[in-house]
Amino acid sequence: MPNKILFMTALIAASALSMTVQAQESSIILTSTAIGQNFDYPTGTEEIETAVGDLDVVVETAVFFKNLELIGFDDLDGQTFFGVLAPIRMRYQANEKVTFEVGAVLGQNFGDDDGLDIIEPLVRIAVEPTPDVHIIAGTLLPTHASHQALFDDTNKFQDLAEQGFQFRVNKNYFKQDSWINWRIREGDIRAEEFEIGNVSQVRLFDDVLRLDGQFHYAHAGGQISESRRVDDNYAGLLGASVGAGNALGWDTIEDVRLRGAAIFSSENTKDAPSTDGDGWEVGANVDLRVSDSTLVRLDASYYSGEDLNAQRGDALYRFDDYGQLGAAAVWNFGPNMNIEFGAAYQRSDGPGTGEGDLDNWTANINFTYGTAFLTNAFKARR
Numbered sequence: 001m002p003n004k005i006l007f008m009t010a011l012i013a014a015s016a017l018s019m020t021v022q023a024q025e026s027s028i029i030l031t032s033t034a035i036g037q038n039f040d041y042p043t044g045t046e047e048i049e050t051a052v053g054d055l056d057v058v059v060e061t062a063v064f065f066k067n068l069e070l071i072g073f074d075d076l077d078g079q080t081f082f083g084v085l086a087p088i089r090m091r092y093q094a095n096e097k098v099t100f101e102v103g104a105v106l107g108q109n110f111g112d113d114d115g116l117d118i119i120e121p122l123v124r125i126a127v128e129p130t131p132d133v134h135i136i137a138g139t140l141l142p143t144h145a146s147h148q149a150l151f152d153d154t155n156k157f158q159d160l161a162e163q164g165f166q167f168r169v170n171k172n173y174f175k176q177d178s179w180i181n182w183r184i185r186e187g188d189i190r191a192e193e194f195e196i197g198n199v200s201q202v203r204l205f206d207d208v209l210r211l212d213g214q215f216h217y218a219h220a221g222g223q224i225s226e227s228r229r230v231d232d233n234y235a236g237l238l239g240a241s242v243g244a245g246n247a248l249g250w251d252t253i254e255d256v257r258l259r260g261a262a263i264f265s266s267e268n269t270k271d272a273p274s275t276d277g278d279g280w281e282v283g284a285n286v287d288l289r290v291s292d293s294t295l296v297r298l299d300a301s302y303y304s305g306e307d308l309n310a311q312r313g314d315a316l317y318r319f320d321d322y323g324q325l326g327a328a329a330v331w332n333f334g335p336n337m338n339i340e341f342g343a344a345y346q347r348s349d350g351p352g353t354g355e356g357d358l359d360n361w362t363a364n365i366n367f368t369y370g371t372a373f374l375t376n377a378f379k380a381r382r
Contacts, residue, residue, distance in 0.1 A: 031338070045058060056374055059371055060370035062086070071360060099126045125138055208243065254287040283300055301324050304321055323348070335370075342363070346361065
């Protein structure tokens, strides 16, 4: 393919797996249960699966770095997330349809004086009633393929384990991730908090056309607590994309895709007037398979809106104009050993600063590794 065509394609390209209409800020690693985005029930150990009747010890680690270099805003400061998440667990395959996992999510925010400052239980029951359809109870898979405007990927660095129920579908023609995450149990003083999310995608005409629907609801309130807090936040997305694999006759281009989406939000708070917001986003993307072990992804997008306010979304989408250029690369160094580098340039209007447009940067570095050790020390009584 001529270099000019490749260059023009890259300029309008995006890289974020093309699974959903989203900004290129989150990790694009597919095989992790701690970081990245996926629709299926990944083992965290890539091709290592537990056989029926066996008990495995699964060691999975994700070292993450995300730097939000945000400068010039009145009410928004940049932040750096740097640490490790390690969902270590025992995995028992009861039968072909039921899997049990028990362990802990270990973690450390690098730079903290407390050392190992995160330990949360991991208890998961996963049922596969039909191939590629999973019902999960207990500790959820936080790797939601959500648009950043609705659900910022930095939530998983701050909230860690999600607990509740989840429904996932990973068919060739249909993708879905629906979940309820019970974040805070109501007490005498503190109000309860939970969220409900859904990411759905239909793929038509041999994956030429993709239709996206996303929804996120965050609630705070309750009946027995002394807190007066009652808050309901709704955010949604309707979008579509058109694309093709091996575009322009060059095998290196895995996918080229043009996309667009309408986004809306509604905030209903007990002690304040309700507010509604909306906006639209357009973008383009390309996935370049540089080698069998290397994938390069490029992204370009532009958002325009008014008063959009998704409580769990990326704060940059609360500004009226937001443009972004991003690139990422993932190298695979064996079963579930991945190294990822990514960067995004962002330009927004920066309301209230009096400085006009503001230029900012985001950078990602992620290392993931996972393996499983078979133990025959325990056998289920038949």
